[in-house]
Amino acid sequence: MTSTFVLGGARSGKSRHGQALVEGVPGRLVYIATGQALDDEMEARIARHREDRGPRWSTLEAPMELVEAIGKAAGEADAVLVDCLTLWLSNLMLAEAALQPRFDALCRAIADCPKPLVLVANEVGMGIVPETSLGRRFRDEAGRLNQQVAAVVDHAVLVAAGLPLVLK
C-alpha cells in the first residue's frame, strides 16, 4: 500500500501534515508515538494531543519496537501514522542499540505494510557542524535513516512553514 515520508524541520508543521494525509483514509487510524512521557508536563501534552486527534484514532507507544508496532497497527487499522522516526533514532542511540539492522528492518516493514503508512521525521542536517561528537553522530545517523526511508517509500515531501515541497 501507499507509503509517504514527511520530512521537515522543528515546528515545521510536519506532524500536522502527516496527520492530515492519514485522515484522508476512511476508517480506523493508528498513531504510533515514538516519544516518551518523561515528566508530568510532557504526559499532559501527549494526553492533550491524543484527545485533539479525535475518536477515529487509537495510539500505540513504540519508543524502540517500531517494526512490531507497524505490524500490529496495520493488522487492526485502515491507515497508520508514525511520529516520528527521529525520536525513535534518539531512543535507539540512548539505548546503544545497533542501528543498521533496525533501519533495514524498518525499510522492509515499510515495503511490506498492507495499509497506507505515513512516516514523519526531522531534517537536522542544514545547520552548521554540531559542537559535540554526539551531536555530529546523531546528525549523521538521522541523515542516513532519512535517505534509506526516502528510498523505499512511494512519496516523500519536505515541509517548511506548514507547506510541502514534493521530493518524490
Next chain:
Amino acid sequence: MTSTFVLGGARSGKSRHGQALVEGVPGRLVYIATGQALDDEMEARIARHREDRGPRWSTLEAPMELVEAIGKAAGEADAVLVDCLTLWLSNLMLAEAALQPRFDALCRAIADCPKPLVLVANEVGMGIVPETSLGRRFRDEAGRLNQQVAAVVDHAVLVAAGLPLVLK
C-alpha cells in the same frame, strides 16, 4: 492585495529576493526594518543598505510595533517589505512580550493590507536540537510564527542559495 512570504536560511539571499519582488511594483516603496542598530558597525551597515536600495525606498524602523508600521507604510506607499519577522520575534522575546496576540494581530494585518506586501523570515528549524532552552524556545516560536504567516499569505517561497522553491 497580494502578500508573499519569503522564508530562507541565513545568507540565503532571502532579503534580496524579497526586495526584488517589491521592486516589481511601480511607485513608492517602504522597507520596514525590524533590526536595531546596537553598535556603530551595525549602524554603518544599515545606512549602507539604505543607500543601496535607492530613491524609491523609504525606511520605517519597527523593532516591536510591526503591525502599526505595516498600517502606516500601506497608507503612504505602493508596496511594502518587512525584513525580517525573525528579528521581530527575537525583539519580542527579549522584551518578554506575549507572543500569540502579536502573531494573531500580524496575520490580521497581512490579510487586511491594501498594498502588495512581502514578508521575509528565517528558517531556523533544520539543524540539530539547540543546546540551550532559550535556543529551543526561540526555534519553536519561530516555527510557529512561520507556519501562521505562511497560512495567511497568497504566495510563499523557500529560498536556498538565492533561488526560490515555490511552497504556495
Next chain:
Amino acid sequence: MTSTFVLGGARSGKSRHGQALVEGVPGRLVYIATGQALDDEMEARIARHREDRGPRWSTLEAPMELVEAIGKAAGEADAVLVDCLTLWLSNLMLAEAALQPRFDALCRAIADCPKPLVLVANEVGMGIVPETSLGRRFRDEAGRLNQQVAAVVDHAVLVAAGLPLVLK
C-alpha cells in the same frame, strides 16, 4: 559546458547525487576532493571511497587550489566533480586566505570550464544562530559562496533525504 550545483545538508545524499550526475557522462571522470586526511581513520575512509568509485574515476586533491584543479581536471577528463565547496571554504578560512578573490576566481572557472562540471556544497544556514563568532562567520561566508555559485551555474538542486528539489 553544463555546470550543476548540488546543495544539501549533512548526510543528505548530496555527494552521491553529484556523483551519479557526473557518471551520466561517458569517458574519464575526475573527482576533486577538497577534504584532507587528518588522521588514519579519515585516510582509510577516503581510500575506501576512492575504490568504491571504480576505474573510470581518478582523484585530485585540492584543499585550497581548487581553481587550478578544475583547470587541470577539465584538460584530462570528460567530466568533473568537486566535493565539496564547503570544506574548501573551511580550509581557506583556517589558512586565513582572502575569500572574495577566491570566490570570484571560482565563478570564472565554472563559467569557463570546457567539460561538464558538478559542484557539491553544504546548506548550513537553516539552524539557529551559532553560539560562536567563528560559527556565525563560517555560516555567513558559506551562504555567500553558495549564492554566488548558484548564480553562475546552469542548473542547481537542493537535496534532502537523497532526493533533489530543482532550484534552477
